[in-house]
Amino acid sequence: MRLVLHLLRQERSAVDSFGNAIMTLKREVKYCKVCHNISDTETCLICANPGRDASTICVVENVRDVMAVEATQQFRGLYHVLGGVISPMDGIGPSDLQIESLVERVKSGTVKEVILALSSTMEGDTTNFFIFRKLAPYDVKMSVIARGISIGDELQYTDEVTLGRSIVNRTLFTGNM
Numbered sequence: 614m615r616l617v618l619h620l621l622r623q624e625r626s627a628v629d630s631f632g633n634a635i636m637t638l639k640r641e642v643k644y645c646k647v648c649h650n651i652s653d654t655e656t657c658l659i660c661a662n663p664g665r666d667a668s669t670i671c672v673v674e675n676v677r678d679v680m681a682v683e684a685t686q687q688f689r690g691l692y693h694v695l696g697g698v699i700s701p702m703d704g705i706g707p708s709d710l711q712i713e714s715l716v717e718r719v720k721s722g723t724v725k726e727v728i729l730a731l732s733s734t735m736e737g738d739t740t741n742f743f744i745f746r747k748l749a750p751y752d753v754k755m756s757v758i759a760r761g762i763s764i765g766d767e768l769q770y771t772d773e774v775t776l777g778r779s780i781v782n783r784t785l786f787t788g789n790m
């Protein structure tokens with residue numbers, strides 16, 4: 614709001630150039646072609662790191678969640694950024710998310726475990742089940758991060774210790790509620 618008030622007081626040309634800067638920023642943000650994390654390069658530093666465990670993929674909603682999980686230092690695998698969760702109310706269906714590319718990664722055969730680390734909301738649960746069904750034909754273990762936090766908390770608001778523990782103490786996802 615303060616930014617809007619500030620902009621309203623500026624000359625038109627200043628506002629235009631600010632707008633252009635934002636547009637350029639948005640256009641020039643690049644995403645990793647493998648995991649869809651934000652990246653300066655075609656493949657992000659995490660995917661390109663041979664020290665990471667390529668057999669484990671942690672599925673998260675957005676780039677901030679990648680940062681949150683990285684901050685715990687409890688995860689050495691790779692990520693897959695969905696770009697949100699299935700939410701019919703907001704008009705977001707499975708095809709709006711990076712689910713097909715996750716299936717392709719699992720199909721390639723190097724992935725042994727997929728860890729679902731989505732928000733424990735109804736939308737997060739729906740998305741978990743959708744992915745579970747999509748990956749059921751493949752020989753891959755599916756787990757869900759343990760939750761010591763109340764329903765509705767989003768991943769990035771959880772503190773590092775709790776989140777780190779929930780990744781270490783993840784449980785097998787069997788499709789049963």
Ligand SMILES: [Zn+2]
Pocket residue numbers: 645646647648649650656657658659660661
């Ligand atoms: Zn990547």
